[in-house]
Amino acid sequence: MKIIIKEGMKMDYRKFGSKYVLRLDKGDEIVESIKKLCEKEGIKLGMVTGIGATNKAVIGLFHTSSKEYHSKELTGDMEITSLVGNISQMDGEVYLHLHITLGDKDYNVYGGHLTSAVISATGEIIIDAIEGEVDREFNQEVGLNLFKF
Numbered sequence: 789m790k791i792i793i794k795e796g797m798k799m800d801y802r803k804f805g806s807k808y809v810l811r812l813d814k815g816d817e818i819v820e821s822i823k824k825l826c827e828k829e830g831i832k833l834g835m836v837t838g839i840g841a842t843n844k845a846v847i848g849l850f851h852t853s854s855k856e857y858h859s860k861e862l863t864g865d866m867e868i869t870s871l872v873g874n875i876s877q878m879d880g881e882v883y884l885h886l887h888i889t890l891g892d893k894d895y896n897v898y899g900g901h902l903t904s905a906v907i908s909a910t911g912e913i914i915i916d917a918i919e920g921e922v923d924r925e926f927n928q929e930v931g932l933n934l935f936k937f
């Protein structure tokens with residue numbers, strides 16, 4: 789099954805039971821691609837794991853005192869040594885919360901909250917869908933959209 793995300797962006801995937809194996813190609817943006825798959829397949833809750841390579845990523849750190857995300861763009865050849873996160877819902881829409889760890893040419897790693905990352909070689913992502921739904925709600929005290937049960 790292929791999804792055309794937009795001109796020049798495509799991904800291919802297979803479903804096995806409640807799990808989806810997804811291949812992202814050069815130029816595909818990770819967050820947008822996973823969101824599109826969730827929307828197409830009606831995945832409302834689940835886990836995301838992945839590896840691959842990127843050459844352009846925006847990662848962030850949430851500053852708890854100011855309650856703001858500070859972000860940084862990283863460029864150059866990087867291994868996606870770990871992509872991990874979850875799928876939930878907020879205001880009736882797919883809500884992705886993803887974190888990423890990236891290794892550079894000197895084998896240093898950088899990690900943070902994933903805002904976006906463009907695949908430079910391949911992206912191998914596995915989504916484990918959970919039957920159910922979990923919503924999110926903004927928490928004033930923390931400054932984040934937390935799981936709401």
Ligand code: ZN
Nearest residue numbers: 885886887901
């Ligand atoms: Zn985060």
